[in-house]
Structures are given as structure tokens and as C-alpha cells.
Amino acid sequence: MERNKNMEKNKTKSENIYVDVYLGAAPLLETRLVEGLLNFGRNHPRWRFSLRGANFRYTRTWLRKQRLDGVLALIDAKAIAENLYESGVPLVHLLPTRLNASFCVGVDDRAIGQLGAEFFLGKGFLKCAFCGVGMPWSRLRFTGFKECLEDSGRMCKFIDIPFRSSAQWELPEDSENILVDWLHGLEKGTAIMVAHDVLANRIVDLCVREGIRIPHDLSILGVGNHKLLCELSPIPISSIDAAVPAVAIQGAAMLERILLDGEQPQPILIPPNGIVERRSTEIITYGNDLVGKAVAYIHDHASEGIGVGDLMKNLSVSRRTLTRRFNRYVGHSPSEEIRRVRLRHARDLVVNSNLSLSEIASMCGYADLSHMTRAFRKHDGIAGGLKRLRGK
Numbered sequence: 001m002e003r004n005k006n007m008e009k010n011k012t013k014s015e016n017i018y019v020d021v022y023l024g025a026a027p028l029l030e031t032r033l034v035e036g037l038l039n040f041g042r043n044h045p046r047w048r049f050s051l052r053g054a055n056f057r058y059t060r061t062w063l064r065k066q067r068l069d070g071v072l073a074l075i076d077a078k079a080i081a082e083n084l085y086e087s088g089v090p091l092v093h094l095l096p097t098r099l100n101a102s103f104c105v106g107v108d109d110r111a112i113g114q115l116g117a118e119f120f121l122g123k124g125f126l127k128c129a130f131c132g133v134g135m136p137w138s139r140l141r142f143t144g145f146k147e148c149l150e151d152s153g154r155m156c157k158f159i160d161i162p163f164r165s166s167a168q169w170e171l172p173e174d175s176e177n178i179l180v181d182w183l184h185g186l187e188k189g190t191a192i193m194v195a196h197d198v199l200a201n202r203i204v205d206l207c208v209r210e211g212i213r214i215p216h217d218l219s220i221l222g223v224g225n226h227k228l229l230c231e232l233s234p235i236p237i238s239s240i241d242a243a244v245p246a247v248a249i250q251g252a253a254m255l256e257r258i259l260l261d262g263e264q265p266q267p268i269l270i271p272p273n274g275i276v277e278r279r280s281t282e283i284i285t286y287g288n289d290l291v292g293k294a295v296a297y298i299h300d301h302a303s304e305g306i307g308v309g310d311l312m313k314n315l316s317v318s319r320r321t322l323t324r325r326f327n328r329y330v331g332h333s334p335s336e337e338i339r340r341v342r343l344r345h346a347r348d349l350v351v352n353s354n355l356s357l358s359e360i361a362s363m364c365g366y367a368d369l370s371h372m373t374r375a376f377r378k379h380d381g382i383a384g385g386l387k388r389l390r391g392k
Helices: 002-008 027-042 060-065 078-087 109-122 136-151 175-185 197-210 227-231 244-261 289-304 308-315 319-329 334-352 357-363 369-380 383-389
Strands: 017-022 047-052 070-074 091-094 104-107 127-132 156-160 190-194 218-223 238-241 268-270 274-276
Touching (some): 017 244, 060 078, 070 078, 070 244, 078 091, 104 109, 109 127, 109 190, 109 238, 109 334, 156 175, 274 334, 289 319, 308 319, 308 334, 334 369
Parallel strands (some): 017 070, 104 268, 127 156
Antiparallel strands (some): 238 274
């Protein structure tokens, strides 16, 4: 009741907005979320943020004494939600364990898994594996990874190593022996997607200790792009950028719509930004020289608007032979590989450059912006959200 009354008294655009950010003991995510809040705050000078740690509790007495317009809460806010709801303070969940609340913003975990599989397929890996961490979001990443591989006629090995503490990312004592046995059981040339950079970092340590060469024997891909873990690893780790700063930006924007317009928003899923490749995957492995040369040519020239005819001319090969080899060794057609490489380049520029969307379309070999928009819609279903993809 009180919540509804508060929401009816919409804030005006001239008033300062006071927002708490409840970080909830997830130190690896804090820095990237703050990046997003800084981005949002630069364009919203009247917003005032306060950071709260996991031990903080919103008591009724405290709330009555404060001027608090809203809360952004990371991951699991059950411990704080009740008193906030009773007081009428709007609460937006960031990265909830399960995306089942109206007021929440998360990452698209299934799309993260799919991107990992596409990356491995694009590099010619015939043997793939996934190492999960026993969480719902980890299982969604595995689902996207597995489905994409199956669509290309590939199978994958799987193991789950649950964290003992999801907040502190601690591994059980027996996990090391389990991982070592699993790693030794994988065939050489296997590419492993790991659900989170913490575990990817630990796997690299174990491989170095066990004499398993990376990326020659096994290739490793993490998720999160946490630079401290990825770049200071004995073998720098390639990782999927899960777009965590964009989660904070979209969460603050959702809270703004609630406060200023009384909106009742639906959940938002943010697609991954792309892959930052480092030494752990710096290898292209194909069972066929022709396919390897074709893929290398595509990666070098896809943004020039090339087609299958250019491949045929450059490699002196027929369309039938080229298509048959690609279907066997890559799992899809050469034209599909051109489309995927072009789209990955466009996505990277959308997220990481200040170029206009029209300029990006031209640079990536699309006839115009509408063609690039259709490509994003077909692949990601986000054609109407390209501006949101770049965190603006």
C-alpha cells in the first residue's frame, strides 16, 4: 500500500535522486558495476549514489530517518527486500540468481554460452567441453553452449564444480583432484568453456602444474573478462565480456523510469559484448588445410563485403567442394562463416567505439544500416536495441 502511494508521488526531473547500491558480497562484480554507474552518473548529475556492503540491513527505523528514493541491489536481495517493500522504496535487482522478478536486469546467460560455442566453431575446434559452477546461470550458459554445438553436429563433455560459497567464489576441498582427473581425461585439442573466470584461472594453474600445454593441448575460455584474473594468469585467459557495466546502466535507467514515470518495467536481459582473446585460445585448428586457409581469408576480409565467390577465386576451388568441406569441418557453410565474422566485428565496434551505427555498417561490409539491423535481428533478436547494446 505504502509502496504504491510513494510511486504515485513521482519525482520531478529537477530534484536530486538518492539511490543506495547494495553490493551484497560479490567483490569481483563490484568494480564493473561501478564502471556502469559512473557512466550513468555522468549524464545524470542529480543522482546521488551510496554503496552498501553485505552486512548492511535496511531496518524500519533507519528507513524512516533517511531520504532514500530507490535501491539497486546486486544478485540476491531477499535479506533486505522485505523492509524496503514495506517502506515503499523501489528496488531493482541486478544480476539476480533467477530472472523471475519484474524489477530486474540480468545478463543473457544462454547467449553467453552460444557465443562461446560460436567462437570455438569459428576457430575449427572439433572437440569441445564445458566446466560449470553449479549455479542456475551456469546451467543456462551450458545450455546455450550445448545447443549451438548440437546445431553444428558437435557434442561436448561436461563437468560441474559447484562453488562452496557463491558470494566468495570458494571451491570445495576435493574439487582440485576432480578437475585434474577430468582434464587428463580430455583429448588433446579440446576447447573448454568455463562458466566463470575464477574457475578458468584455477584450471589454468592446474594445467601448468600438470604439464598440460595451453593452448596446444587444451584451450580455455572464461566468462566475465575480469582483467586481474585473466591478464595475470600464467597463460592469459580469453574471456567473454558479459557486459556487467551495461547491467548497472540499464538498472539505473529502469529505476529512473519507475521514479519519474511510475513505470512497471519488465525484466531486461543484456547480451554479451563479445570475446577478448588472449593466449589461452590463440590457436586455429582445422582438420583440413583448405578450410583453414578459407577461414583465415574470411577473418582478414569479411568486412570488405566479400562473398563465397571471392573465396572460390582466391583459393581456386569450386563452390561445391568448399561448401562440403565447411559443412564437415566447421559445421556450417562458408557464407554463414562470413556472416558470423562480420557480425562479431560489428558488435565489437557497437560496444567499444564512438562511431555512428551507419559508419559501423559501412566499415563492416553491410550495404547500409538497415542490412546490419536485419543481421542483428536475425542473430540476436535485438535489432531495436542496438543503442542499448552499446550502453547508451
